[in-house]
Amino acid sequence: MNLTFDVERSLLPVSKDLRSKLEQIANQHDLPTASTRALTYNFRDTSFSAEGGWHPVEIRIEQESGLWHFSYITDFSYVGYPYPELAKEVDFDFANGEAAFLYMPPQPISDTNVIDFYQMWELNFMTYLHMEVFDEIQVTVD
Numbered sequence: 001m002n003l004t005f006d007v008e009r010s011l012l013p014v015s016k017d018l019r020s021k022l023e024q025i026a027n028q029h030d031l032p033t034a035s036t037r038a039l040t041y042n043f044r045d046t047s048f049s050a051e052g053g054w055h056p057v058e059i060r061i062e063q064e065s066g067l068w069h070f071s072y073i074t075d076f077s078y079v080g081y082p083y084p085e086l087a088k089e090v091d092f093d094f095a096n097g098e099a100a101f102l103y104m105p106p107q108p109i110s111d112t113n114v115i116d117f118y119q120m121w122e123l124n125f126m127t128y129l130h131m132e133v134f135d136e137i138q139v140t141v142d
Contacts, residue, residue, distance in 0.1 A: 001026045001036075006067035011094050011109045012118045014070060017126055022061065029139045038062040038071070038142035043134040050084035054133045057125060070094045075121070077102070092118060 003023040005014075026039060039061050045054035060071040073092040078084040079102065091100040092114075098106040099114040107114050128134065 001031055003061070003068050004066065005061075006064075006069045009067075009069045011097060012070075012092060012115060015122060015126070018122060021126070021129060022059065025137060026139060031139060031141055036063065036141050040140040040142070042136075042138045042140070043129075044136040044138075045133055046135050050078040054128060055089065056086075057134075075125075090121060 001023065003019065003026060005019050007014075022039075022041060025041065031039070041057075041059040041061075043057040043059075045056070047053050048056060056076045058072075058074045058076070061068045062071050070092075071094055073090075073094075074088050075090040076086050077089040079087045079089075087102065088100065089102045092109060093099065094109065097109050099109045099111070099118070100106045101117075
């Protein structure tokens with residue numbers, strides 16, 4: 001599966017490394033190509049709990065006119081005591097042009113602080129992929 005990304009449309013500086021990794025994962029899963037309009041990637045550390053572990057991450061990309069673009073990237077964590085619940089800790093919502101961070105109001109995704117944070121977040125995420133901390137990676141086709 002060849003994922004050609006519309007980099008001009010991207011609201012954040014998504015690296016070529018991340019785009020290539022998503023393509024590599026899609027090819028490992030032997031996904032259908034002709035009818036695929038969207039892919040949702042779920043990265044999980046199955047030992048993750050309220051006590052610790054690597055945060056689950058979900059990334060959705062969508063195809064339009066033969067080019068792929070990012071819809072969202074979401075990083076989850078447990079919040080609350082004594083009954084913790086899984087919640088969005090970081091949410092880069094490309095479709096709506098907003099970034100949301102736990103306990104903060106939404107910010108424009110084009111804000112300099114959001115861009116700086118995204119670059120740091122992505123660098124960490126790519127390092128975690130390299131370290132193979134996610135023992136479950138699923139791809140859902142829409």
